[in-house]
Amino acid sequence: MSSNFYSVGLNHVGAYQVSGKPFLLVPTLPTTNDESVRIQFPNVTKSITFKVKHDIRVHFAPYDITVPPAFDFTTDASTSGNYFIVLANTTHTFDVKCKEVFFSTGNASSLTSGDVEVFAELTNIPAGRMFDLEGLDGVSS
Amino acid sequence: MTFRYSVGLQNVGSYQVSGRPFLKDLTLTAGQKTLVEFPNVTNKIKICNDHNGAGHKLEIMFCEPKRAISFNVTNEYYDTTFSALTEFTMSIWVKTGATTAGQRVIDFNPVVGSGTGLRTSSGGTPKTRLLVDGVNVGTGTTTITANTWFNFTITIKDGEQKVFVNGNLEITGATTFASANGLELGDASSALNLDGTYDEVALFSSVLTDVEISNLWNNGGMIQPTHSSLVSYWAFEDNNYKTFYSSPDTLGVVLDRVSGNNLTLQGSTSNVSFVDGRLIENAEARHKITLSGQEQITLSAKCKQIFLHAVGGLEVGIDAPLTGIPANRMYELTGPGIDE
Numbered sequence: 082m083s084s085n086f087y088s089v090g091l092n093h094v095g096a097y098q099v100s101g102k103p104f105l106l107v108p109t110l111p112t113t114n115d116e117s118v119r120i121q122f123p124n125v126t127k128s129i130t131f132k133v134k135h136d137i138r139v140h141f142a143p144y145d146i147t148v149p150p151a152f153d154f155t156t157d158a159s160t161s162g163n164y165f166i167v168l169a170n171t172t173h174t175f176d177v178k179c180k181e182v183f184f185s186t187g188n189a190s191s192l193t194s195g196d197v198e199v200f201a202e203l204t205n206i207p208a209g210r211m212f213d214l215e216g217l218d219g220v221s222s
Numbered sequence: 223m224t225f226r227y228s229v230g231l232q233n234v235g236s237y238q239v240s241g242r243p244f245l246k247d248l249t250l251t252a253g254q255k256t257l258v259e260f261p262n263v264t265n266k267i268k269i270c271n272d273h274n275g276a277g278h279k280l281e282i283m284f285c286e287p288k289r290a291i292s293f294n295v296t297n298e299y300y301d302t303t304f305s306a307l308t309e310f311t312m313s314i315w316v317k318t319g320a321t322t323a324g325q326r327v328i329d330f331n332p333v334v335g336s337g338t339g340l341r342t343s344s345g346g347t348p349k350t351r352l353l354v355d356g357v358n359v360g361t362g363t364t365t366i367t368a369n370t371w372f373n374f375t376i377t378i379k380d381g382e383q384k385v386f387v388n389g390n391l392e393i394t395g396a397t398t399f400a401s402a403n404g405l406e407l408g409d410a411s412s413a414l415n416l417d418g419t420y421d422e423v424a425l426f427s428s429v430l431t432d433v434e435i436s437n438l439w440n441n442g443g444m445i446q447p448t449h450s451s452l453v454s455y456w457a458f459e460d461n462n463y464k465t466f467y468s469s470p471d472t473l474g475v476v477l478d479r480v481s482g483n484n485l486t487l488q489g490s491t492s493n494v495s496f497v498d499g500r501l502i503e504n505a506e507a508r509h510k511i512t513l514s515g516q517e518q519i520t521l522s523a524k525c526k527q528i529f530l531h532a533v534g535g536l537e538v539g540i541d542a543p544l545t546g547i548p549a550n551r552m553y554e555l556t557g558p559g560i561d562e
Contacts, residue, residue: 101524104559105509
């Protein structure tokens with residue numbers, strides 16, 4: 082008896098149309114300015130929503146690889162301005178497919194627990210099917 | 223003859239033509255927790271904290287609202303009997319309020335010598351210790367820290383015993399064992415009684431394999447006790463937080479969800495209470511969205527229920543356009559981003 086194990090891939094249209102598995106996280110916060118916090122997802126996202134009480138930067142690579150941890154990246158988001166600032170007391174949704182996202186702040190001491198909350202709309206595509214974003218134009222350089 | 227069928231979770235069209243309205247207005251008192259169930263799977267959920275002021279916050283979660291039972295250090299304990307087993311597996315989630323030597327996590331009957339059961343070690347930093355028919359089988363390696371949830375899985379049969387802590391094998395033994403036909407959670411002696419909380423206790427009439435035990439551990443996610451040798455499952459649920467189990471537990475009698483081996487409270491009855499289970503605790507700590515008064519959010523989520531906690535008294539509005547997919551087609555949500 083044999084078993085066939087398979088999963089849907091990144092280009093499976095239906096996986097995005099029937100997505101919506103919820104993912105909620107109150108992440109740990111950066112303790113130093115420009116330190117990046119990484120949020121990893123078990124499945125590829127369809128969208129990611131940040132709800133914040135202080136300005137934060139959202140990016141898809143570490144903000145500055147000279148500020149640890151660098152998560153084994155050799156390029157970063159700050160060099161070419163590949164980040165988006167989510168303003169205090171707002172909610173912003175990124176309609177992106179990814180397996181991880183990063184955030185940072187230039188004023189870490191102002192953040193307190195619960196100031197950043199994340200909701201992600203997940204597909205059923207395993208995170209391992211997602212390609213590496215590092216070095217892509219708009220992500221890191 | 224009539225054929226009845228329903229669409230499933232992967233039916234693309236169900237999301238494209240969704241929009242069956244579902245509106246709900248709830249008034250929640252300070253501290254109240256409630257489960258909002260949808261008749262069909264949602265496509266998105268808009269939630270508004272209608273309180274006129276920022277202070278009264280609403281927490282939104284997707285965890286299963288499962289509960290636990292809490293003891294303190296007096297003489298209360300639960301016991302039950304079951305058909306004699308010459309081999310078995312016991313999985314149990316425990317959080318101790320304080321760790322002291324010799325605390326009885328679980329004991330089995332009949333008592334032979336100084337007994338069979340899992341206890342905290344005597345002397346030094348508390349770890350697990352397994353006794354089988356009076357023989358000290360061994361001591362684990364993980365320090366049992368207070369206010370931390372641990373999963374202990376014990377397998378016992380004649381000549382072979384194991385204890386797994388959070389899915390990792392820590393104690394092995396080869397002592398003789400006759401049989402067990404009852405158990406106690408806690409102890410009649412306040413000096414030995416575990417000060418803490420029990421959640422999701424399951425008994426199997428066979429020795430599960432290491433792989434099966436790993437699956438049961440489920441990386442700390444919701445327990446899925448579906449093995450064919452499952453004898454008893456005590457989930458500590460009641461009707462305040464409605465779950466997929468419909469019968470209510472009481473403090474005096476906790477129902478066995480599989481057979482009739484209900485747990486009966488002995489000793490003091492005033493020091494036992496239902497409390498939030500570990501999944502709720504995890505969700506409240508790390509997996510929630512909080513709305514202040516006059517805030518609202520739209521979550522593009524497919525689910526059959528949401529769990530709400532009103533930190534202060536408030537009114538909440540819910541607008542959830544539904545798909546045509548029946549709620550019972552939706553899987554239970556657990557794991558990363560939900561309750562881990």
